[in-house]
Amino acid sequence: MATQAEPQAASNRPRKKPASPFGGSIPIGVIGLVATIIGFLPTFFSRLAKVDAIHLTHGWTMTGWIVLVLVQATLIRSRLYKYHRFLGWCSLALFAAMVITSCQVLVLMLSGKSGLPFEAAKFFGYSDIVDMPLLLFSFGAAIYWRKDRHMHSRLMAVTVLTSIVPALARMFNILVWRSFEGLYHAMHPTYLLILGVLGFAILSDRKIGRLSWPLPLAFGWFSLAYATQWPMMNAHWYDALTRYLGSLA
Numbered sequence: 507m508a509t510q511a512e513p514q515a516a517s518n519r520p521r522k523k524p525a526s527p528f529g530g531s532i533p534i535g536v537i538g539l540v541a542t543i544i545g546f547l548p549t550f551f552s553r554l555a556k557v558d559a560i561h562l563t564h565g566w567t568m569t570g571w572i573v574l575v576l577v578q579a580t581l582i583r584s585r586l587y588k589y590h591r592f593l594g595w596c597s598l599a600l601f602a603a604m605v606i607t608s609c610q611v612l613v614l615m616l617s618g619k620s621g622l623p624f625e626a627a628k629f630f631g632y633s634d635i636v637d638m639p640l641l642l643f644s645f646g647a648a649i650y651w652r653k654d655r656h657m658h659s660r661l662m663a664v665t666v667l668t669s670i671v672p673a674l675a676r677m678f679n680i681l682v683w684r685s686f687e688g689l690y691h692a693m694h695p696t697y698l699l700i701l702g703v704l705g706f707a708i709l710s711d712r713k714i715g716r717l718s719w720p721l722p723l724a725f726g727w728f729s730l731a732y733a734t735q736w737p738m739m740n741a742h743w744y745d746a747l748t749r750y751l752g753s754l755a
Contacts, residue, residue: 530707531663532583535576537703538670542569545676560614564607568669571597571604575666579659594652601645604669608634616752628748629690629739633671635747636731640724641668647720660720663707667700667724674699697732701725 543551550557550565557565574597581590612634614620615627622630648661678692679685704725711717738744 530703530710531575531579531659531666534663534666534703535572535579537699538572538666538673539569539576541670541673541677542572544680545673548680549676560607560610563603564611567600567604567607568673570600571669572666574600575662578662582655582659605638605642608638613751613755616748617755618752619755624748624752625739626686627752628745629735630672630675631748631751632735632738632744633693633731636734637668637671637727640727641665644668644720644724656716657718657720660707660711660718664720664724667703667728671696671700693732693735697728697735700728701732704728 546565550561554562574593578590578593578597581587581593611620612631615622616624616631618624618627620627644661644664648658648665651657651661674696675689675692678695679688682688682695683691704721708717708721708725711721
């Protein structure tokens with residue numbers, strides 16, 4: 507009797523549902539796109555004819571990356587996997603251009619050729635320097651775990667968050683402070699928003715029992731970046747690093 511009951515009991519067990527697409531990629535992408543348009547409207551989108559080649563390429567590749575993640579998330583939700591894979595491999599060139607131009611713009615900013623005082627460039631360049639390793643790691647890990655939809659989608663969402671810190675800061679400055687000094691204050695709501703988004707995503711994953719390491723890693727990374735943003739301005743090694751980077755221009 508026991509041997510006959512076991513298969514019946516097993517058949518009555520609820521089957522584990524397959525992982526659904528990560529819905530957070532779309533709102534994260536929308537936040538990034540809105541912040542980019544608002545934040546860079548005065549200095550980029552409204553004066554494209556006057557922007558130099560490096561900044562023009564950088565601006566479009568950064569914007570293109572956010573649009574790419576939005577499109578890819580939409581393709582997955584629509585189960586258009588073939589197009590998703592094709593666009594994913596094509597994105598390697600876009601990612602390379604984004605990273606290269608990001609480094610070029612950072613060096614120009616620290617050199618003073620962008621017209622920004624060195625101390626201000628050192629402050630605003632900190633997020634770029636700190637977030638670049640997370641961006642590279644997240645994209646590389648997303649390729650490695652490309653067949654794991656759960657991991658892949660969260661890692662791609664992190665790449666967007668690492669790339670929109672300047673856009674968020676400029677957006678908050680335009681909406682609240684409207685001054686150069688306000689950019690310093692705008693870093694607070696910028697980091698708090700990113701941490702809030704990550705915190706909500708982590709709780710959502712934990713609620714459904716599918717919490718994995720990408721989102722907690724990003725939360726810890728951004729928390730550390732936020733905590734050290736101001737103290738690091740007095741660090742001699744960071745000052746030396748930024749001066750060296752500026753000398754490369």
